[in-house]
Amino acid sequence: MKLTLRVWRQRNADAEGAMSTYEVDGISSDMSFLEMLDTLNEELILNGEDPVAFDHDCREGICGACSLVINGDAHGPERTTTCQLHMRSFKDGDTIDIEPWRASAFPVIKDLVVDRSAFDRIIQAGGYITAPTGAAPEAHATPVPKPDADFAFEHAECIGCGACVAACPNGAAMLFTSAKVSHLNVLPQGAPERETRVLDMVAQMDEEGFGGCTLTGECATACPKGIPLMSITNMNKEWLRATRKAGKR
Amino acid sequence: MARTMWDSSVGKKTVMAVSGLIMLLYLVVHMFGNLKIFFGAGDFNHYAHWLRTIGEPVMHYEWTLWVIRVVLVVAVVAHAVSAYQLSRRDLRARPNKYVHKKPRASYATRTMRWGGIILALFIVWHILDLTTGTLHPGGFQEGRPYQNVVDTFSTWYGNVIYIVAMLAVGLHVRHGFWSAAQTLGVGSRTRDRALKTVANVLALLLTAGFIAVPVGVMTGVVS
């Protein structure tokens, strides 16, 4: 396939960026989207040009490193990560727009790479449990009802990629934060910090300059892991519960 | 606790949901009250008089009405201030638009802010028109709301402003009612269909019920 790519190029965090147009040829429909970009970069390097910087790591849809807004969709047209998106989702002759995640809390570092450390600080604020370390505990020691385990697992699937923020018209991190809160708050292991977790993580989310939720649902549509919008409803419930409890103390 | 509420984006949204629901409850009652206009001047004016005597003899003349007015003003102000502050935060969080644009979200969802502004302006006009009479076309008559309503809807602009605002109410409630359920944490997968249905029914009921009055005047059913 032969494609026209319009890619966001930006030298560094302070530089002005702009869309640059490139032609790539010899793209196989079996290539992943990132392999297609590798092809472009090899050509750029051979021509002595600066290759396009983009984030990636596992390339198997589990680490959350890859990003990219492709034709206006976070992670492109399929419900998967950019690394798991294949060129068969495009046609020969297509023009593809490739942009970085856009949010003030995710500043661009270079080209398509953004700084997502705001997510790390949200996790540091409460996305953990206080468990004794050492040998793995006996599996029956802490029973977890099956529906709770399923609920926790559904939310534990979040890979922290940030597509929810990129897709949200308000640059909100509600879906990411609610996935973490929902995952840990339903489990007995997460119970000791149930209130502080949600209060501190939401406070950190606000502190980082993410927007608020207007329930447009763009986040859940973009999420490669299918974290449901109801996750946000659940976090709101947990937040109100924790605020009421804190008020009584 | 009040501080935590107001300082957090989630808390401020809660203020918006609660104040929105208070206004919504009032609107439903208001809509039914307005429909009494179809039963004649006597019926309608009697209803307006009753509004001032609710709670008697415990309450003095108009006391209950003033309590309702204060609650509503607090709700409108709290709702508008939190809407403004949250919108500011949202716009700051996403200053750079994507080059590749896509139409997003439903119409009702996208028009919450503009719709809200229309509603805010409408509320001011509506009070100056039919409560204080300041902007009323023709002679405003205290205690004769039937004639006042007929006068307002005998002007073309009265009808236009009112009907546009009522369409805005419908759209606002359609997304707002369901949103408030999520904000207050009472939404769930099993309840989602029901909540959306109630939102649509409320939106339709309010818009149709309110618009019936100017249509009644325009068609001469009410005169």
Ligand code: HEM
């Ligand atoms: C003063 C004029 C008003 C303004 C400026 C305004 C503005 C807004 C805005 C910006 C939102 C948030 C939209 C979103 O989340 O996408 C909202 C939500 C809402 N509004 Fe209004 N609105 C006004 C009047 C009303 C009225 C008259 C009602 C009563 C029916 C109402 C009921 C609601 C409800 C129930 C919500 C949902 C709250 C939530 O999302 O949790 N609003 N409003």
Ligand code: SF4
């Ligand atoms: S909720 Fe989904 S879109 Fe958001 S960070 Fe987690 S996996 Fe990515």
Ligand code: FES
């Ligand atoms: S590179 Fe790891 S999820 Fe895409």
